[in-house]
Amino acid sequence: MNTMRDAEHRSGCDAARSKWSVVTPQDARWFAVSHSPKSRARVVAALRDLPAGAPVVLCDTWPLSRQRCRKLALRAGVCVVREYVALPTLHTAVVLVQDMPSTARYVASRLLAAPPTSSLRARLDAAALPLARWILSTSSRSAVFGGRVVLGARA
Numbered sequence: 001m002n003t004m005r006d007a008e009h010r011s012g013c014d015a016a017r018s019k020w021s022v023v024t025p026q027d028a029r030w031f032a033v034s035h036s037p038k039s040r041a042r043v044v045a046a047l048r049d050l051p052a053g054a055p056v057v058l059c060d061t062w063p064l065s066r067q068r069c070r071k072l073a074l075r076a077g078v079c080v081v082r083e084y085v086a087l088p089t090l091h092t093a094v095v096l097v098q099d100m101p102s103t104a105r106y107v108a109s110r111l112l113a114a115p116p117t118s119s120l121r122a123r124l125d126a127a128a129l130p131l132a133r134w135i136l137s138t139s140s141r142s143a144v145f146g147g148r149v150v151l152g153a154r155a
Contacts, residue, residue, distance in 0.1 A: 013059035015091050016149055023084070023096060024151055028055040033069055035062060040072055047076035050154040058150040061090045066099070066142035070148045078152040086147030087112075087136075096149060098144065108136040 013032035029050065031043050056078055058069045063129065073080050085104070086093035097107045112133050114126035121139060135144050142148075 006078040010021055012062075013090075014095065015060050016086065016147075017057075019093065020048055020084075020149060021042060023149075024057050025055040028057045030057045030059065033060040033065070033072055034060050035068075040068075044076040046074060047072075047154060048076055052154055054154040056152050056154060058148075058152070059090060060148045060150075061146055064143055065146065065148035069148055073150065073152055077155045079155045080152045081110055082151045084147050084149040084151075085136075087145060088147075089145075090147030090149070091149070093147060099134070099148070101137075101139070104141055105137040108133040112136065 011029055016071065019028050033043065034040055043058075050056065058078075060069050060074065061066075069083070072078075083099040085094035085099050087097060087139050095107070095111075097104055112129065114122055114129050116122075135141055140146065
């Protein structure tokens, strides 16, 4: 079960890397953050082996990712520079929103929209849009949206 979850995390990280490498340093090392404590311990060990100043990217595909990534970064001696929330998920991200209250509020109020079609899915998306806007504009976004890209450097 954990190896299946680890594979999902790696595939989410690979998808994010191929799509979002433009917002990260070219020489950054990418790491998938897993639910498994053993997998996270391996990531911590790999991060500690990096030289000081090495740029790193942490990817997490599950809700509550902010706490998990920050705890892992602290244990591994990584200084967090920026955090992004992937919308709607890390696997299918259309946008990365910098996880800052002002940026998230702006995206929620000005950019978040439902597709302009009349399909059932579009009508459901439009009905859920006010709730999604509210969640994104509050600190709850870290608990609800299950995708995070964290940029940092090894201290």
